[in-house]
Amino acid sequence: MMENSVIEPLATGKDEQEPSFKRVAECLWRHSHTGRYYALVKRHGKQHRKSLATADRQLAERRLAEFRRTVARLGTPQDKRITFMELAKNWLDGKRGRLKQSSVEQFEVGVRQLNKHFGTLPVREITPSICHEWEKKRGEKIGASAFNLERSILIAVLNFAIRESLLLENPAVVISRRKISKSKIVIPSTEQFDLLVKTMRAGDRRAWTAADLVELLAYSGMRVAEATAMTWGEVDFSQGRFTVSGGIKGTKNGEVRIVPLFPAMRSLLERLRNGAVPNPTERVIPITTAQKAIDGACKKAGLPRFHHHLFRHFFVSQAIEAGIDFKTIASWVGHKDGGLLVAKTYGHLRDTHSFEMAKKMTFDCSLHSQSNGSSNC
16 A cells, blocks of 8 residues: 655745745645646655656646556565565576577676676665766776676666566666777788788697688688688588578577688688598587687787788678679678668778779870871870
């Protein structure tokens, strides 16, 4: 049963004889100067205040009625003991069957980090000021992308608390997203790529395998997780194509795609199988990362620090310079937007290539003038 509050005026104005807020009905208060209405409802010994954002009495009464129904749905005093850690676990358990494993793992990491600040706090006691405190402490330690992920998880968990009738409002919505500055994509040139692979292959056997992964990324356009999950059974030499499934974790958009077996990639794969018939379930590349070998080779060769994803960019840049349209490239690399992201990300490459090609448009008038005796082109 909801308890209706009987309280003293919320505040006083400049004239202490005249209160700023006057009670005009049960749970309904009116500001003397602005005329706006406010609700003040008591439930389980706690007062819940809310601006009704209107000076219209009838509208205020309707909004008050809705607010009282909302407050009435709040949990019992026993619910005060539910901690953020317990609620986050329940929220995450409800997600497991509907998300890719990689997404679940991302959320698990985020929840673990949030638990360091909120874990033992009762959900009902989390306030905007506590959320701002987390924002200040955590925001100093991590980048914008990681911060935004943890922020979104925090808001989602506390929205779950609202659905479970533990909170009226989400105290975390006061936290703003951080702007992610786009760093300029530094794509290896063909000369830099060749030098990198040559330097890696000059190393030991482990570096050779790392070089195989680098070449596979550059010749296929796959993401590193897709390339390292690819098995020999997904390579069809006779049909001239390969399948990108992403293995157990799947691809980024969750869809399997079939891509032509590009000549450079075919040559690499034929060299790797060395005339043998490999087990269809065997992975083409037996390692999951080549970053350490890449870093060492870049340092040795005096190259900028390259990372796995840049070789996917290298593939796309090569395709653009070869005159492949954006829609086709998008289908090869697993974008479902028909080429919009490719155009947005790599459009400058097409423009640069276009200007380079324009230099070949030399209209040689000398031959024409010699044939007809005219100097006009």
